[in-house]
Amino acid sequence: MTSSKQQENIKEQISCKLVSEIIRDRIKSNGARFHANDNISDYILPGELETLEKEVATRVKDLLKTLLIDIENDHNTQETAERVSRMYLNEVFKGRYYPQPKVTSFPNDKSLDDIYTLGPISIRSACSHHMVPILGDCWIGIKPGDKVIGISKFARVTDWVFSRPHIQEEAVMILADEIERLCEPKGLAILVKAQHYCMKWRGIKEPNTSMINTVVRGEFRTDKYLKQEFLDLVKQQANPSNSY
Secondary structure (H helix, E strand, C coil): CCCHHHHHHHHHHCCCCCCHHHHHHHHHCCCCCCCCCCCCHHHHHCHHHHHHHHHHHHHHHHHHHHHCCCCCCCCCCCCCCHHHHHHHHHHHHHHHCCCCCCCCHHHHHHCCCCEEEEEEEEEEEEECCCEEEEEEEEEEEECCCCCEHHCCCCCHHHHHHHHEEEEEEHHHHHHHHHHHHCCCCCCCEEEEEEEEHHHCCCCCCCCCCCCEEEEEEHHHCCCHHHHHHHHHHHHHCCCCCCCC
């Protein structure tokens, strides 16, 4: 017999709905969110992302035409819609549409308990209010628990989390949640320093202002000396005069 899931897929295949409507209905039927900084990869079936890319390109063409840009005769913008669609879905917002990079954890056999920091890790995101870049650096401090992960995985997960439309305060909390889930540290500290092009490029047009925020959890929250050690290590890593 055909399962209810298979029947649902068959109905979607013969539907006249746009693929964005099909995915949206699937998300809603599961009672899930699809906010700008949510990952929705669990609700995208094989082949749908490629179809969505074409749909987005069509919508971008409509936007360009509404902005009175002659995309038929202007050689610079004839393929802009397709480029923008690929960029949003596969690059700058890939953290919404693709699953988290595979991260394998290992037992902390040596019972390591000294803290370590990683950074600066480059972050590239976008303001969910204006869809313009947020660019900066991230530092992660870990006091290991029973599990450890490879240091390159911190950078991969950071990129995956920040590759979505965000406000910085929420992005750092989402990253902290992911790292805690992956390696269950005794202590976790994250510091992000970034410049927001919604301030640099438009609005107040203040080019030199940056935003810094932190999340501290576990022993970094309860032990002020441990937190200070993390901040001191960040200063060393952030100092361009240091060379090793």
